[in-house]
Amino acid sequence: MSINCTDRELLEDFIKDNLKESRYRHSEGVEEMAVRLARLHGADVEKAAFAGRYHDLAKNFDTDTMDKYIRKYGLPEKLIGNNALAHSKVGAAILEHEFGVTDEDILNAVRYHTTARRDMSLLEELIFVADVVEDNRTYSDLDYYQDLAYRDLDRACLEILEYTIGDLTSKGRDIDRDTLEARDWVLQKIKETENGK
Numbered sequence: 001m002s003i004n005c006t007d008r009e010l011l012e013d014f015i016k017d018n019l020k021e022s023r024y025r026h027s028e029g030v031e032e033m034a035v036r037l038a039r040l041h042g043a044d045v046e047k048a049a050f051a052g053r054y055h056d057l058a059k060n061f062d063t064d065t066m067d068k069y070i071r072k073y074g075l076p077e078k079l080i081g082n083n084a085l086a087h088s089k090v091g092a093a094i095l096e097h098e099f100g101v102t103d104e105d106i107l108n109a110v111r112y113h114t115t116a117r118r119d120m121s122l123l124e125e126l127i128f129v130a131d132v133v134e135d136n137r138t139y140s141d142l143d144y145y146q147d148l149a150y151r152d153l154d155r156a157c158l159e160i161l162e163y164t165i166g167d168l169t170s171k172g173r174d175i176d177r178d179t180l181e182a183r184d185w186v187l188q189k190i191k192e193t194e195n196g197k
């Protein structure tokens with residue numbers, strides 16, 4: 001099965017033209033990690049590779065460009081001026097409307113890769129985690145998080161969400177509702193899995 005995409009070469013050019021070198025390498029790293037996690041946890045490898053490679057395609061847009069796309073695709077007003085939250089929503093809209101990507105699971109994996117959300121699919125969760133644990137990341141606990149992601153995706157997802165929520169709280173920044181709901185959801189999921197053992 002191949003993924004619907006009107007022009008894969010144009011999409012490649014798009015990320016080469018729009019991403020800084022380090023961000024391009026990060027995209028390759030997320031693709032690689034997503035493939036690894038898909039094999040380990042039984043997700044669609046091809047979709048994981050695609051979503052991983054293109055998840056940050058809008059990350060390096062300047063504010064004007066980002067805002068133009070937010071308006072063009074009727075995305076929520078709260079995204080204006082907020083690159084951290086906007087780049088995932090805009091990236092998904094561009095894949096859908098400008099590159100003919102129709103696979104909802106891929107689009108949602110890109111759309112929610114920053115915040116995560118409750119009731120995530122395996123692919124969504126895997127891209128959320130792969131983004132944080134790919135090989136080019138440089139934080140000191142990387143080995144610990146990679147190992148956790150290989151062994152227990154839900155637990156990795158929970159620990160990343162806990163870290164993000166703590167970090168944003170300490171910086172006095174707003175936490176998206178999807179992020180809080182994702183944490184509650186994955187915690188509940190882990191408890192249910194443990195009770196079922």
Ligand code: DGI
Nearest residue numbers: 056059084113114115131164173174175176179
């Ligand atoms: O695009 P990447 O750098 O690869 O990673 P990402 O898409 O996860 O973006 C990380 C940024 O998003 C980081 O600065 C924290 C921010 N972020 C994540 N969740 C939330 C958030 N920012 C706000 N304001 N609210 C959130 O819930």
Ligand code: FE
Nearest residue numbers: 055056059114
């Ligand atoms: Fe991102």
Ligand code: FE
Nearest residue numbers: 026055056131
């Ligand atoms: Fe990323």
